[in-house]
Amino acid sequence: MSSTKTESNSAAPTRFIETNGHSYAYRRFGGGSALPLILLQHFTGTLDNWDPAVTDPLSSGREVILFDNAGVGRSTGDVPVTIAAMARHAAAFLEGLGIKRCDVLGYSLGGMVALQMVQDQPSIFRRMILVGTAPRGGEDIMHLEKPSLAKRIQDPANKGYDVLRKIFFTSSAASQAAAEAFVHRISQRSDDRDPVSGPNVASAQTAAFREWEVPAGERFADLSHIPHPTLVVNGVHDEMIPVVNSYRLSENLPNAVLLTYPDAGHGSLFQYPESFTRHAAAFLSSPFESAVF
Amino acid sequence: MSSTKTESNSAAPTRFIETNGHSYAYRRFGGGSALPLILLQHFTGTLDNWDPAVTDPLSSGREVILFDNAGVGRSTGDVPVTIAAMARHAAAFLEGLGIKRCDVLGYSLGGMVALQMVQDQPSIFRRMILVGTAPRGGEDIMHLEKPSLAKRIQDPANKGYDVLRKIFFTSSAASQAAAEAFVHRISQRSDDRDPVSGPNVASAQTAAFREWEVPAGERFADLSHIPHPTLVVNGVHDEMIPVVNSYRLSENLPNAVLLTYPDAGHGSLFQYPESFTRHAAAFLSSPFESAVF
Numbered sequence: 001m002s003s004t005k006t007e008s009n010s011a012a013p014t015r016f017i018e019t020n021g022h023s024y025a026y027r028r029f030g031g032g033s034a035l036p037l038i039l040l041q042h043f044t045g046t047l048d049n050w051d052p053a054v055t056d057p058l059s060s061g062r063e064v065i066l067f068d069n070a071g072v073g074r075s076t077g078d079v080p081v082t083i084a085a086m087a088r089h090a091a092a093f094l095e096g097l098g099i100k101r102c103d104v105l106g107y108s109l110g111g112m113v114a115l116q117m118v119q120d121q122p123s124i125f126r127r128m129i130l131v132g133t134a135p136r137g138g139e140d141i142m143h144l145e146k147p148s149l150a151k152r153i154q155d156p157a158n159k160g161y162d163v164l165r166k167i168f169f170t171s172s173a174a175s176q177a178a179a180e181a182f183v184h185r186i187s188q189r190s191d192d193r194d195p196v197s198g199p200n201v202a203s204a205q206t207a208a209f210r211e212w213e214v215p216a217g218e219r220f221a222d223l224s225h226i227p228h229p230t231l232v233v234n235g236v237h238d239e240m241i242p243v244v245n246s247y248r249l250s251e252n253l254p255n256a257v258l259l260t261y262p263d264a265g266h267g268s269l270f271q272y273p274e275s276f277t278r279h280a281a282a283f284l285s286s287p288f289e290s291a292v293f
Numbered sequence: 294m295s296s297t298k299t300e301s302n303s304a305a306p307t308r309f310i311e312t313n314g315h316s317y318a319y320r321r322f323g324g325g326s327a328l329p330l331i332l333l334q335h336f337t338g339t340l341d342n343w344d345p346a347v348t349d350p351l352s353s354g355r356e357v358i359l360f361d362n363a364g365v366g367r368s369t370g371d372v373p374v375t376i377a378a379m380a381r382h383a384a385a386f387l388e389g390l391g392i393k394r395c396d397v398l399g400y401s402l403g404g405m406v407a408l409q410m411v412q413d414q415p416s417i418f419r420r421m422i423l424v425g426t427a428p429r430g431g432e433d434i435m436h437l438e439k440p441s442l443a444k445r446i447q448d449p450a451n452k453g454y455d456v457l458r459k460i461f462f463t464s465s466a467a468s469q470a471a472a473e474a475f476v477h478r479i480s481q482r483s484d485d486r487d488p489v490s491g492p493n494v495a496s497a498q499t500a501a502f503r504e505w506e507v508p509a510g511e512r513f514a515d516l517s518h519i520p521h522p523t524l525v526v527n528g529v530h531d532e533m534i535p536v537v538n539s540y541r542l543s544e545n546l547p548n549a550v551l552l553t554y555p556d557a558g559h560g561s562l563f564q565y566p567e568s569f570t571r572h573a574a575a576f577l578s579s580p581f582e583s584a585v586f
Binding site: 174236237243247250251253254255256257258259260261262263272275290291292293 | 467529530536540543544546547548549550551552553554555556565568583584585586
């Protein structure tokens with residue numbers, strides 16, 4: 001697409017592609033001369049969990065493509081229980097769209113899928129943004145059963161998106177104000193919404209986290225073979241996937257810049273969307289082989 | 294100064310101010326409406342160790358002030374053996390210049406002095422940039438005697454600035470090419486140069502590192518009381534002051550953004566001066582109370 005028109009995840013129609021024996025739900029909007037950017041979503045997240053304050057600015061100058069992996073939202077099939085299988089679905093989806101080269105933004109679970117995909121098919125990807133995620137063999141990945149998280153997740157006072165305010169943000173007044181703005185933004189879309197993920201999505205994706213926590217051979221050695229320029233982003237107080245995992249990513253990927261945000265948890269990109277999208281766009285726009293921007 | 298003329302550390306005259314019973318050597322150049330930025334220097338570094346590729350872009354829009362602490366370069370007195378005493382000299386110098394409010398960029402040893410100064414006189418400082426440095430109680434701070442560093446420092450083949458190429462940069466071809474460009478830049482100034490620091494400077498500053506490694510009370514608790522917006526920068530392969538110290542800074546300072554650079558050691562700001570000064574200038578130019586830029 002050569003249009004530079006910027007649309008919004010609040011309004012872009014959901015589309016479906018039949019490929020790989022599945023029907024995958026997706027949205028694509030924006031456009032421009034830059035490579036398209038595929039966004040890979042977090043635990044239990046659907047198309048509707050992508051914050052327009054993140055997707056929309058990024059869709060200026062490039063197409064942004066959001067995607068429901070198998071069994072999530074309105075995509076058919078079973079939710080895979082490994083990152084590797086999720087990566088195969090995402091690859092089939094890209095192939096179905098005819099996309100031969102793109103950039104990728106993987107958030108949380110989606111960052112793991114992105115890491116797997118660039119190892120499976122390095123030539124498809126140019127640049128990678130990894131937010132609030134962990135390498136294979138990372139530590140304390142999405143242990144929602146630990147007391148600090150469980151009490152917030154199980155609190156019956158948290159209805160709908162309320163739980164995201166508690167687990168994606170810190171308890172500070174500033175972070176909670178940002179949380180409220182975030183929930184307001186992702187609630188704006190009034191129709192053509194995905195169904196909310198149920199316990200079957202959560203349990204399969206949790207199995208995938210447990211498998212991903214097991215190192216394959218020497219811990220983090222796989223990262224040394226990923227030359228792609230990478231921007232790693234995290235909140236310093238992320239309790240779902242602690243920031244130490246971002247440290248290991250930026251230390252072991254040979255070509256990664258790390259950016260961490262203060263007073264922020266797992267949802268740092270949603271807490272500081274203006275800063276995040278400005279840095280992400282500058283990173284994506286760099287013509288150099290170095291991640292440094 | 295209201296001029297926006299940008300000068301260079303390759304040519305700016307060295308000046309002297311008599312105050313606090315000392316004569317302090319300094320340079321000031323650039324100008325603009327932003328607060329002046331004082332730069333605090335690394336172990337054994339003099340005015341001539343400030344890379345023009347860092348100082349000169351930062352002097353656009355603001356005055357940049359470089360300073361030799363007591364006993365270093367052409368400043369009189371004994372080199373202090375504590376960070377606290379170095380901070381008192383720097384404070385006296387600022388007072389002598391009549392500077393009541395400024396930003397500070399502290400690199401390595403200079404970052405420790407900056408941290409001490411903002412705790413001693415919080416109201417003088419607005420924003421802080423800390424590069425390749427460590428909080429009080431940090432780990433593995435400037436242990437030049439450890440084998441990995443000692444062999445490079447003691448190699449008789451390393452003359453003059455050659456040692457900086459070995460200890461500020463990594464061994465990669467790209468980093469060594471950046472090292473050569475750095476050494477070329479700091480060698481450009483042909484007269485009015487500082488004398489090179491001798492062993493007395495090194496031994497006193499090393500004593501200061503050893504004292505700074507000892508926590509005062511609960512480790513890193515002092516950082517929680519520093520509200521100043523802070524940008525923390527480090528190379529991920531810093532062997533002189535490992536990046537873990539930057540992690541502790543950005544986790545424990547309440548208002549700090551962390552930026553780390555790939556394939557970079559202690560001299561990350563000199564390896565990537567274009568990126569560093571662009572981010573530093575954006576950070577310094579932010580009108581907000583948050584460090585997020």
